[in-house]
Amino acid sequence: LGGGPGGDDDDGTLLDLLQRVQSEALRAFGPRGFDPKLYVDMPLAAGADQGAAAAALPAAAGGPAPSRGEMGAFLARYLAPAGSDLAAADPPDLALPEPRGFLPRVQSGAARAWAREVHALWRNLTRRVAPGVATARHTLLPLPGRAVVPGSGYRELYYWDSYWVVRGLLVSKMYETAKEVVLNLLYLVERYGFVLNGARSYYTNRSQPPLLSSMVLEIYSATGDMDLVKKALPSLLKEHNFWMSDFHRVVVKDNHGQTHSLTRYEAMWNKPRPESATTDEQMASNFSSEVDKENFYHQVASAAESGWDFSSRWMRNPPNMTTLATIVIIPVDLNAFIYKMERDIEFFAELTGEHTTSKEFSETAKARRIAIDSILWNSEMEQWLDYWLPADAQCQGVYQWNSKSQNRNIFASNFIPIWLNAYHHSGSVKYVNEAKSKGVMRSLKASGLLRSSGIAASLLNTGQQWDFPNGWAPLQHLIVEGLVNCGSAEAREFAEDIATRWVRTNYAAYKASGVMYEKYDVEVCGRSGGSGEYKHQTGFGWSNGVVLSFLEEFGWPRDKEIVCS
Numbered sequence: 037l038g039g040g041p042g043g044d045d046d047d048g049t050l051l052d053l054l055q056r057v058q059s060e061a062l063r064a065f066g067p068r069g070f071d072p073k074l075y076v077d078m079p080l081a082a083g084a085d086q087g088a089a090a091a092a093l094p095a096a097a098g099g100p101a102p103s104r105g106e107m108g109a110f111l112a113r114y115l116a117p118a119g120s121d122l123a124a125a126d127p128p129d130l131a132l133p134e135p136r137g138f139l140p141r142v143q144s145g146a147a148r149a150w151a152r153e154v155h156a157l158w159r160n161l162t163r164r165v166a167p168g169v170a171t172a173r174h175t176l177l178p179l180p181g182r183a184v185v186p187g188s189g190y191r192e193l194y195y196w197d198s199y200w201v202v203r204g205l206l207v208s209k210m211y212e213t214a215k216e217v218v219l220n221l222l223y224l225v226e227r228y229g230f231v232l233n234g235a236r237s238y239y240t241n242r243s244q245p246p247l248l249s250s251m252v253l254e255i256y257s258a259t260g261d262m263d264l265v266k267k268a269l270p271s272l273l274k275e276h277n278f279w280m281s282d283f284h285r286v287v288v289k290d291n292h293g294q295t296h297s298l299t300r301y302e303a304m305w306n307k308p309r310p311e312s313a314t315t316d317e318q319m320a321s322n323f324s325s326e327v328d329k330e331n332f333y334h335q336v337a338s339a340a341e342s343g344w345d346f347s348s349r350w351m352r353n354p355p356n357m358t359t360l361a362t363i364v365i366i367p368v369d370l371n372a373f374i375y376k377m378e379r380d381i382e383f384f385a386e387l388t389g390e391h392t393t394s395k396e397f398s399e400t401a402k403a404r405r406i407a408i409d410s411i412l413w414n415s416e417m418e419q420w421l422d423y424w425l426p427a428d429a430q431c432q433g434v435y436q437w438n439s440k441s442q443n444r445n446i447f448a449s450n451f452i453p454i455w456l457n458a459y460h461h462s463g464s465v466k467y468v469n470e471a472k473s474k475g476v477m478r479s480l481k482a483s484g485l486l487r488s489s490g491i492a493a494s495l496l497n498t499g500q501q502w503d504f505p506n507g508w509a510p511l512q513h514l515i516v517e518g519l520v521n522c523g524s525a526e527a528r529e530f531a532e533d534i535a536t537r538w539v540r541t542n543y544a545a546y547k548a549s550g551v552m553y554e555k556y557d558v559e560v561c562g563r564s565g566g567s568g569e570y571k572h573q574t575g576f577g578w579s580n581g582v583v584l585s586f587l588e589e590f591g592w593p594r595d596k597e598i599v600c601s
């Protein structure tokens with residue numbers, strides 16, 4: 037733990053320096069509006085020397101706080117602005133005002149005008165890492181191609197965000213840019229053995245929800261690009277190995293004596309997250325022993341690997357953040373994503389003539405499907421539930437399944453496996469059959485998650501951002517697409533209803549503020565989401581991708597109102 041597989045030792049010292057800068061900046065500028073990530077994203081200024089910067093840092097911890105002026109002078113002299121090592125890059129395939137064949141079923145003038153604006157936003161989010169960026173002077177990692185970033189303070193490429201970015205780029209017919217995004221992620225797998233949380237040296241200790249194979253599949257389905265499939269397959273096998281590693285793997289024995297392998301999130305890190313070190317250290321001050329602090333940091337970084345950072349989903353005692361227990365939880369969504377990855381690999385291997393691999397992955401996927409159904413499905417609630425291992429689990433042994441260990445709290449993730457419907461390349465096998473889909477739909481309708489402006493992440497308002505009343509674009513999309521793929525008219529109608537609520541709130545917020553948000557408050561149409569450890573972000577890659585996908589899937593008739601109802 038603590039190293040990160042990138043092994044960029046020289047970068048460790050740069051990060052040490054930037055973390056010290058972060059804590060001194062907090063002392064100098066105060067907590068109001070403080071953005072800890074800003075400081076670890078700063079490159080060394082041209083000509084500045086790291087040793088000299090370390091020596092010149094205004095105050096040593098424990099001494100008097102530097103003044104605002106001293107801190108400002110230090111930053112100006114030794115560090116360059118965050119983001120200055122990324123250049124804006126015109127996407128080669130952004131046709132303005134709209135590409136040929138764009139959203140043919142969007143007939144409402146208001147919806148269409150807005151969709152064009154969202155389409156144009158890809159230009160603001162496309163970047164290229166500046167030439168010569170190297171880890172000795174930058175925490176930004178070099179990438180081979182253009183990156184599409186989420187927005188605001190998220191100025192680098194992110195893993196799971198990229199899936200919805202790619203979906204949106206495909207609606208925008210930006211096939212070349214979509215492929216470049218994916219080639220960057222494949223490069224990260226080749227360089228680090230897995231896709232990093234994001235393209236920064238401080239993200240080398242963890243991944244994010246694994247959706248790379250899904251991105252390749254989407255691009256292949258839109259373009260028939262076999263070159264991409266051939267290039268991707270070896271990296272996908274490598275990525276699969278990463279998720280199958282001993283530390284991610286958990287074995288549970290069901291009540292019939294059958295053992296099942298499933299997967300959990302676990303970061304290779306037990307220190308404060310550099311991008312939020314001041315926050316993590318403050319929370320860890322509730323623990324007196326070093327061991328407890330390290331365990332806490334480990335749970336925090338593992339929650340960040342889940343993409344749900346942070347949520348009552350990972351807390352033993354919500355809303356108490358110090359009770360995070362991420363690594364003893366077998367998450368529903370992670371296992372659904374890996375099942376999908378296994379099916380995709382099966383398909384790609386078949387396409388490229390690697391029949392043995394294809395067969396092997398067909399078997400692996402079948403075993404995971406049985407595991408998900410045996411350990412995570414709850415037939416009484418008609419949802420899939422996260423499974424909690426014993427508190428002291430090292431996850432090395434075999435755990436006996438116990439119905440009481442399923443977490444009965446309601447989260448949007450409990451419904452994500454319906455997304456697996458009809459994603460089998462054969463198109464004929466549904467992950468969830470008709471009767472089960474009906475049950476899941478019934479359960480979702482009764483869950484309390486669906487509010488006037490979309491699906492909430494959870495029912496609990498903890499002040500964390502992946503909890504009530506926040507709704508997130510990826511969660512709406514996975515559920516809506518899952519419902520569409522159920523195949524029944526009733527499911528499609530329900531899906532369209534959720535999509536309509538979501539599009540309206542995104543539209544209203546955009547009209548009021550001119551920006552797309554990272555998340556929205558599902559209780560109030562047009563209100564962005566709040567809470568959590570950082571201030572709200574705009575831009576925003578996955579929100580743009582999801583509204584474009586919804587508009588493509590359902591269209592927007594001339595007479596359908598787009599303003600909040």
Ligand SMILES: OC[C@H]1O[C@H](O[C@H]2O[C@H](CO)[C@@H](O)[C@H](O)[C@H]2O)[C@H](O)[C@@H](O)[C@@H]1O
Nearest residue numbers: 073186190194197233311340343344345
């Ligand atoms: O800086 C704090 C944390 O921020 C990231 O998480 C959030 O933004 C990501 C980019 O949009 C998104 O993928 C994630 O789901 C959000 O919760 C980052 O991924 C974390 O690792 C980081 O600690």
